[in-house]
Structure formats: structure tokens, C-alpha cells
Amino acid sequence: MPASSESIAIRLNAVSKTFPGAAAPAVTALDLEIPEGNIVALVGPSGCGKTTTLKMINRLIEPTSGSIEVLGQPQEAVPAYELRRRIGYVIQQVGLFPHQTIRRNVGTVPELLGWDRAEIDQRVEELVELVGLDAATLDRYPPELSGGQRQRVGVARALAADPPILLMDEPYSAVDPVVRERLQDELLDLQSKVGKTIVLVTHDIDEAIRLADRTAILDVGGILRQYDTSENLLRHPASPFVASFLGRERGLRRLALRTVNDIVPMRGPALSSTDGIELAVSIMADHATSWVAIVDADRLIGWVDAKSIAAASNGTLLGALPIEPFVSRVAPQTPLREALDTILTSSSRIACIVDDHDHFVGMITIDQLAEGLE
Amino acid sequence: MRSLFTLEPSGSIVASTAESFIWWGWIGDHLDDIWQRTVEHLVLTAIAIVVGFVISALLAALAIRLRWTYGPITIIGSLLYTIPSLALFALLIPITGLGLVTAEIALVSYTILILVRNIVSGMDGVPPEVREAADAMGYRPGRRLLRVELPLALPAIIAGLRIATVTVIGLVTVTALIGNGGYGAFINDGLSRDFSTPIVVGTVLSVVLAVLADLAFAMLERLLTPWNRGSSSGRGVS
Numbered sequence: 001m002p003a004s005s006e007s008i009a010i011r012l013n014a015v016s017k018t019f020p021g022a023a024a025p026a027v028t029a030l031d032l033e034i035p036e037g038n039i040v041a042l043v044g045p046s047g048c049g050k051t052t053t054l055k056m057i058n059r060l061i062e063p064t065s066g067s068i069e070v071l072g073q074p075q076e077a078v079p080a081y082e083l084r085r086r087i088g089y090v091i092q093q094v095g096l097f098p099h100q101t102i103r104r105n106v107g108t109v110p111e112l113l114g115w116d117r118a119e120i121d122q123r124v125e126e127l128v129e130l131v132g133l134d135a136a137t138l139d140r141y142p143p144e145l146s147g148g149q150r151q152r153v154g155v156a157r158a159l160a161a162d163p164p165i166l167l168m169d170e171p172y173s174a175v176d177p178v179v180r181e182r183l184q185d186e187l188l189d190l191q192s193k194v195g196k197t198i199v200l201v202t203h204d205i206d207e208a209i210r211l212a213d214r215t216a217i218l219d220v221g222g223i224l225r226q227y228d229t230s231e232n233l234l235r236h237p238a239s240p241f242v243a244s245f246l247g248r249e250r251g252l253r254r255l256a257l258r259t260v261n262d263i264v265p266m267r268g269p270a271l272s273s274t275d276g277i278e279l280a281v282s283i284m285a286d287h288a289t290s291w292v293a294i295v296d297a298d299r300l301i302g303w304v305d306a307k308s309i310a311a312a313s314n315g316t317l318l319g320a321l322p323i324e325p326f327v328s329r330v331a332p333q334t335p336l337r338e339a340l341d342t343i344l345t346s347s348s349r350i351a352c353i354v355d356d357h358d359h360f361v362g363m364i365t366i367d368q369l370a371e372g373l374e
Numbered sequence: 375m376r377s378l379f380t381l382e383p384s385g386s387i388v389a390s391t392a393e394s395f396i397w398w399g400w401i402g403d404h405l406d407d408i409w410q411r412t413v414e415h416l417v418l419t420a421i422a423i424v425v426g427f428v429i430s431a432l433l434a435a436l437a438i439r440l441r442w443t444y445g446p447i448t449i450i451g452s453l454l455y456t457i458p459s460l461a462l463f464a465l466l467i468p469i470t471g472l473g474l475v476t477a478e479i480a481l482v483s484y485t486i487l488i489l490v491r492n493i494v495s496g497m498d499g500v501p502p503e504v505r506e507a508a509d510a511m512g513y514r515p516g517r518r519l520l521r522v523e524l525p526l527a528l529p530a531i532i533a534g535l536r537i538a539t540v541t542v543i544g545l546v547t548v549t550a551l552i553g554n555g556g557y558g559a560f561i562n563d564g565l566s567r568d569f570s571t572p573i574v575v576g577t578v579l580s581v582v583l584a585v586l587a588d589l590a591f592a593m594l595e596r597l598l599t600p601w602n603r604g605s606s607s608g609r610g611v612s
Contacts, residue, residue: 058510060506060509060510081512081513081514082512083512084509084510084511084512085511085512087510089507089510089511091503091506091507091510092503093501093503094503094507095501095503095504095506095507095508096504096507097504097507097508097522098501098504098526098601099522099525099526099599099601100601108511109511109512112511112512112513112517141601143601157511167510
């Protein structure tokens with residue numbers, strides 16, 4: 001449960017929903033606190049009421065019983081349409097208005113709020129830049145855009161009146177995996193700038209782990225099984241249901257939560273080009289490698305093969321030997337899961353860490369990854 | 375036809391009309407009449423379309439609110455559509471007499487089925503996610519209808535108006551039988567005098583008017599739905 005120091009943006013108290021004619025409730029006595037500024041994911045199998053729960057927050061669906069507080073106010077305190085203008089909404093099918101230009105689409109809520117034309121135009125242009133759209137798309141119509149572009153417009157439209165809360169219903173399931181990953185990165189980047197309270201419905205546990213600060217795992221009938229950070233869910237699933245929902249690759253998924261920065265690298269078999277081959281022979285023996293990395297003034301120059309070293313005469317400096325470029329590189333911000341892949345595909349099972357300024361940070365092996373998870 | 379173009383040695387053109395299909399001189403002598411009949415024809419059509427549209431919009435609104443009413447409304451519309459116009463006049467004349475009201479009741483009744491069906495299918499064609507997004511953005515129902523639903527239903531509604539208008543323009547010629555002017559008056563005149571020129575004029579003008587009305591609606595649709603102009607957006611609704 002969230003720490004008491006955080007203020008709660010959305011609070012669900014014993015919320016239930018039974019649709020007319022349905023035998024069983026879609027959501028059953030759900031208590032949930034969504035802290036301000038967090039990304040919270042609602043996940044679960046189909047029929048778990050995650051979308052119903054989301055739509056109850058902005059009253060697209062009215063709860064049968066229980067109450068919902070939004071930003072400290074009961075949600076009935078204002079008419080539904082006013083509540084909705086304060087809550088951004090993004091859906092899978094995007095639902096852009098096909099008969100309006102992108103400019104009009106993005107400006108929808110400011111227009112409903114009665115902003116004047118100049119203010120709306122200025123805001124629309126800011127948003128388009130914020131979500132990474134080309135300003136040239138502003139006067140086009142939605143059908144002329146690609147799926148990924150439409151999704152960005154959807155996000156821009158949801159953020160238009162700067163609502164404190166953003167609801168997203170499977171926002172990325174209609175785009176292909178490459179675009180999805182990029183859009184997910186963009187959301188995290190955007191969130192670091194705007195700091196909204198985001199509630200995200202997804203059926204993709206990896207998406208939840210990747211994006212969410214906390215994840216609520218719901219079972220059929222809208223029964224909350226566990227609500228925790230991704231790290232804790234993966235480490236200590238509360239029940240076999242949660243464990244099976246998280247899947248067999250819990251360890252690998254935990255790797256995805258951390259980056260290379262979180263582990264302590266080793267220096268590895270790295271020498272400077274002014275070192276001699278005798279030093280190279282001993283350092284290769286220490287690390288059981290058939291190469292040494294050449295690092296001059298914190299820069300990774302490349303590597304020298306053991307065969308060239310063996311063929312060279314005594315006293316030769318490494319800089320005089322042929323140097324090959326180093327392929328197995330990771331950055332400090334690379335997720336550990338990706339780093340593991342780089343390590344496994346390198347012949348020596350070692351990856352070099354090189355930061356954005358091209359400085360050599362160190363090397364990592366599988367052993368260090370495993371330690372980093374502890 | 376031939377006789378019209380052959381030079382008769384002595385006789386006037388009148389002499390040849392017995393076998394001539396059309397006498398151009400008659401047209402020149404009746405330009406004022408033609409103008410007046412055109413106006414009458416247009417007014418009769420416009421009244422039928424406007425009244426028919428208002429009634430159909432109300433019925434469509436009812437059918438959309440209360441779905442079960444759509445079946446009965448369609449059945450009644452179909453019945454009205456299938457009654458031959460002469461039979462309808464015969465039924466109505468004892469009640470509403472000869473004249474405009476009787477004519478318009480018949481004309482309006484032919485538009486109902488087409489217009490209701492197209493309005494309902496246009497509104498049904500609004501994608502559910504667009505409607506949901508409109509609600510979620512905070513549109514209130516009235517504004518949502520005007521700003522989102524109606525514009526998206528417009529191509530289907532205009533398609534209905536096109537068909538209804540073309541149908542009514544054809545039918546207006548029949549209403550001359552109960553004394554309502556329009557191009558039908560030329561046809562009646564021609565039939566009663568066994569004189570083909572006014573019959574041809576009335577028929578041709580009626581067809582021309584229908585084609586022009588159809589084109590006008592096509593242009594109106596193009597004007598009102600700029601988002602459908604690009605070739606990439608193939609949201610054809612009929």
C-alpha cells in the first residue's frame with residue numbers, strides 16, 4: 001500500500017460494478033489508492049474489469065456501489081462533463097475526430113473550456129512539439145496519419161488542457177511492437193517532464209513493468225490480487241495467481257527494471273596502447289580472455305587479439321599491433337535485460353560500458369548481473 | 375422528327391405538326407410559362423423535402439433513442455413508399471381535397487423511408503470510439519451531436535436527400551393531375567390536346583431538373599465534408 005506521505009490523486013472505496021443483466025459483478029468491492037504523480041498500471045486477464053475500473057474514474061461508467069474520490073473531491077462534486085475535462089483520456093483505437101484537422105482535435109478540450117483562439121493555437125503548437133509530432137501534420141486530417149502519429153495526437157489531445165490526471169486504455173496495443181516500444185519510451189520521457197498521475201490499463205505485463213511505478217493485478221470479477229511496485233511483485237508475488245500472471249520469466253523481467261548503472265562494473269582486461277605485450281599476456285590469463293581492450297585517456301579504442309600479441313616480439317607496445325573496433329558495448333542507461341543479451345551474444349561473454357561522452361566506464365559479465373539483482 | 379427538318383414547299387410549320395414530335399416555335403412562345411412551371415416544380419419539391427426531412431429527423435431520433443421503434447417506422451415508411459401515387463390521391467381527395475395539401479402529403483410520404491434509413495445509418499456509422507472519445511473529452515450531448523455525430527453522419531444524410539429529391543422531382547409531375555402546376559401541367563396539357571411538344575418539354579425539363587438537383591447535392595456534400603476529399607480517406611457511406 002502507498003506510503004502515507006504521498007498524496008492520493010484517485011481513491012476508490014469499495015467500488016463495485018454490476019452491468020444490467022450480468023450475473024456476476026465486473027468489479028467487486030475494489031479499494032485502490034493512486035498516488036499523485038505515479039504511473040499505475042491495471043493488469044489482469046480479460047474479464048478482470050480493468051477497463052471498467054478505468055472508465056469509472058471519469059464516469060464513462062457509473063459504479064453500482066462504493067465511491068470514488070478524484071483529487072480529494074467526491075467525483076459527483078461536479079457534473080460528469082466537467083470532471084472529464086480535467087482528466088485526459090487516451091484509448092487504443094485513439095478515437096480522433098476524423099472530420100477535424102489535427103489542430104482542432106488537439107484543441108478539443110481547451111475549446112470546450114472556452115479558451116480563446118490564440119491561446120488554443122499556442123497550446124496546440126506546444127503540445128505537438130512535446131509529443132514529437134511534425135508541425136506540418138497540424139492541418140491534416142487523422143486518416144492521413146500513420147498509427148503511431150495518430151497515437152501521439154491522441155496523447156497530445158488528452159494533455160491539451162494540462163489535466164492533472166491521464167487515463168490510458170491499452171494505448172499501445174494497436175501499434176506494431178517497434179512503434180510501441182518507441183511510444184512507451186516517449187511516454188516515460190514525457191512523464192519526466194509533465195509529472196501527471198497516469199492510470200494505464202494493459203494486458204501486457206511487460207508494458208506494466210516497463211512503465212508503471214505500481215501495478216494492480218486484478219482477477220476475473222475485478223478482485224484485486226496484489227498492488228505493489230513492479231520490483232516487489234516480481235520478487236514476492238502474493239499468490240500463485242499473481243505468480244502465474246507474471247509468467248515464468250520473473251527473473252528476466254526483474255532485469256528489465258534495472259539498468260547497467262545499478263551494478264558495479266569491473267575494470268576487466270583493459271590496457272593502454274603504451275603498455276607492453278608482457279602485461280597483456282598476464283592480464284589475459286587473469287581474465288581468461290583471448291584479447292585485451294585498449295583504453296587511452298578513458299576512451300575505448302578497440303581490442304587486440306591474443307594471436308597478434310603472441311606473434312609480436314618482446315617489448316612491442318600494444319599500440320603497434322592491429323586494433324579491432326569493440327562491438328559488445330552497452331551504455332549506463334541500458335536495461336540489464338538488454339545488457340544480458342549483449343553479453344550472451346559476445347564471444348567472450350563480456351560487454352564494455354561506454355557512456356554518452358564516449359568514456360570507458362568498465363566491463364560487465366553475467367556474474368556481475370546476477371550480483372546486481374541481489 | 376424528320377419532318378421538322380425537311381423543307382415543306384409551301385406550308386407553314388403548323389401544317390407539319392400533326393406528324394412532328396416537337397415544335398420549337400411553341401417553346402419560344404411559352405418561355406414565360408416554362409419559367410413559371412419551373413418555379414412551381416421547385417417549390418413543390420422543396421416543400422416536400424423540407425417537411426419530409428423534418429418528419430424523418432424526428433422519426434430517426436425516436437428510432438435511435440428507442441431502438442424497438444425502428445422496425446415499425448421502417449415498415450410504415452415502406453408501406454407509404456409502395457402505395458401508387460394515384461391511389462394515394464384517390465384516398466386523400468375526399469379528406470384534403472384537390473390541391474397543395476394532398477399533393478404534399480403524397481410527396482412527403484415518399485421521402486420518409488429513404489430519409490429515415492439514411493439518417494439512422496449515418497448516425498450508426500459514427501465509430502463508437504469516436505463517440506466515447508467525445509464523451510471522455512467532456513462534450514455534452516447536444517454539442518456532441520452538432521459537432522461530432524452530425525458531421526460524420528452528413529455523407530449518408532446527404533445521400534438520402536439526393537435520392538429523395540430526385541424521386542420527388544419525378545413525382546411532382548403527377549401532382550399536376552390534382553391541379554398543382556409544375557412541369558406536369560405541360561404533360562397534362564399535351565395529353566389532353568394530343569399535342570406532343572409540351573409532353574416532351576415537361577418530361578425533358580423534369581429530368582434535367584433532377585440531374586441538376588443531384589449535382590447540386592453532390593457539390594454541397596463536397597463543400598461540407600472537406601475531410602473526405604483526400605483519396606486516402608475512403609469513408610464512403612451511402
